Amino acid sequence: MPDDMLTGAPVLDLDPYALDTLREPWGFHAALRDTGPVVWIPKYDMYAVGRHDELRQVMSDYRRFTTTGGIGMSDIRKPGAWRSPSPITELDPPAHTPVRAAMNRILSPLIIRQWREVFTQKAEALADRVVEAGEVDAVKDIAEAFVLDAFLTVLGVDFSPEEFLVIGDMNFNQQGPKNALFEESMRQAEPIMARYQAAIQRENILPGGFAEQILLAEDRGEFAPGTGPLQVRSFLRAGVDxxxxxxxxxxxxxARDPAQWAALRADPGKAKPAFEEAIRLESPAANLFRTTVDAGAEISGLHLKGATKVAMFMGAANRDPRAWDDPDRFDIDRNPAGKHVALGAGDHICLGQNIARLEAECILSALARRIDRLELTGTPEIRLVNTLRTLKNLPLRLVA
Ligand code: HEM
Structure with missing residues (x-):
């Protein structure tokens, strides 16, 4: 590949958002890693990183790569920004530090541990129902049914679960280019936007959830006045899909690996590492962005021009053979937590990671205690979304 004269970075003339690539990103990921430590993607006038080492640097060094341009593809500082900045994800230290500290108090490990009972009850009841049903779409009947119920309950936001998925498509498409997927998800979301906006306003937040705690913290002056509902929105954007x-x-x-299912059945304590390994391999937050600071940024011997987007492809870094042995293998004994970048790295590392882990642990272990075998009864499809990697369906027979 020729070097780009403007940037010094090798050019990768591929489209990460082509539908075939969203379905099967592995070829793109390999090309991204192999072309260079940082590449230039001309179609979107952006840099991109897919190697584990460089991705961690871009993600965590705000002195070179700021979040204030937005964690999506468009620069939210430019006129016509499509939404107001998130008052947590789109702030660099030192402004980010007190916000994060206040959130850490609201979501302390002690508080999250108290939700175990709620999640366990919901997981056990759902597991009984799906085992009884026998054949399910595990995305709709298990993953969506459980998370939408459990997470929205502890958050304390009253919004229709089905409509929430439409908002999720919009959020994760908006983070990428303004292509047909983006246009279609905007069209789908338009009729429900007003209800969504209303649901995160003060007067509609339900008592007893952590959304209420966020608003109380705002009252105590821990967040900038008026940002409480936007903080709640950040949780909805980040925590459900x-x-x-x-x-x-x-x-x-x-389901594809009966030996690993048997290992989980033998020790349901392996539910957490199984989840961790699945998010390493599939990296739900598939692609996020930083922006080079105005003076430009040095990385791996390259000088990147200033005020330019850098796309981070977490799925590529999480299978980078420079960082992982046998990277494509699903191994519930690998326990990659702390090393994979599916939950981010640095100051902005996922604030809800222990909530996600707890949810996964409760539902996967409830299923493992009841089900002998998971059998695929069809070929699952990918839900096509610019920056989210998720399944549209997962037809399964649950053999108790
Ligand atoms: C498997 C599930 C999850 C994945 C893969 C995930 C992924 C991520 C990633 C990659 C980041 C870093 C963003 C960046 O650096 O630009 C992040 C941040 C964040 N996540 Fe998660 N997340 C998950 C679950 C959750 C849950 C359940 C919640 C809510 C309780 C949540 C709330 C947040 C928030 C608020 C941030 C921003 C933190 C900050 O900017 O300081 N996430 N997440």
């Missing part, structure tokens, strides 16, 4: 994706992919890998 990603966890559904992780649980769906975990069930898919376990």
């Amino acid at each position: 990603t966890t559904i994706s992780g649980i769906g992919h975990a069930l898919h890998y376990l």
Whole structure:
């Protein structure tokens, strides 16, 4: 590949958002890693990283790669920005630090542990129902049914679960290019946007959830005035579709590998590492962005021009052979937590990671205690979304 004269980075003339690539990104990921530590993708006037080492640097070094341009493809600082910045994900330290500290108090490990009982009850009841049904679409009947119920309950937001998925498509398409997927998801979301916006406003937040705690923290002056509802929105954007994706992919890998399912049955404590391995391999938050600071940024001997987007492909880094042995193998004993970048890295590392893990642990272990075998009864499809990697369906027979 020729070097780009403007940037010094090798050019990768591929479209990461082509539908075939969204379905099967592995060829693109390999080309991205093999072309260079950072590449230039002309179609979108952006840099991209897919190697584990460089991706971690871009993700975590705000002095070179800022979040204030937005974690999506468009620069939210430019006129006509399509939404207001997130008051947590799109702030660099030092502005980010007190916001994050206040959130860590609201979502302390002690508080999250108290939700175990709620999640366990919901997981056990759902597992009984699906075992009784025998044949299910594990995305709709297990992953979506469980997360939409469990997470929205502890958050305390009253919004129709089905409509929520439409909003999720919109959010994760908006983070990428303005292509046909984006246009279609905007069209689908338009009739429900007003209800969604209303659901995160102060007067509609349900008592007892952590959304209420966010608003109380705003009252105490821990967040900038007026940003409480936007904070709640950040949780809805970040916490629902990603966890559904992780649980769906975990069930898919376990269904394809009866020995690993048997290992999980023998020790349901392996539910957490199984989930961790599934999100390493499939990386639900498939692609996020940073922006080079105005002066430009040095990385791996290349000088990148300033104020330019850098796309991070987490799925590529999480299968980078430079970082992982036998990277494509699903192995519930690998336990890649802390090394994979599916949950981010650095100051913005996922705030809800222990909630996601707890949800996954409760539902996967409830299923493992009841089900001898998971049998695929059809070929699962990918839900095509620009920056989210998730299954559309997963036809399974649950043999108790
Ligand atoms: C498998 C499930 C999940 C995945 C794959 C995931 C992924 C991520 C990633 C990659 C980031 C870093 C974003 C960046 O650096 O630009 C992040 C941040 C974040 N996540 Fe998650 N997430 C998951 C579940 C959740 C849940 C359940 C919640 C809510 C309780 C949540 C809330 C957040 C928030 C608020 C941030 C922003 C933190 C900050 O900017 O300081 N996530 N997540």
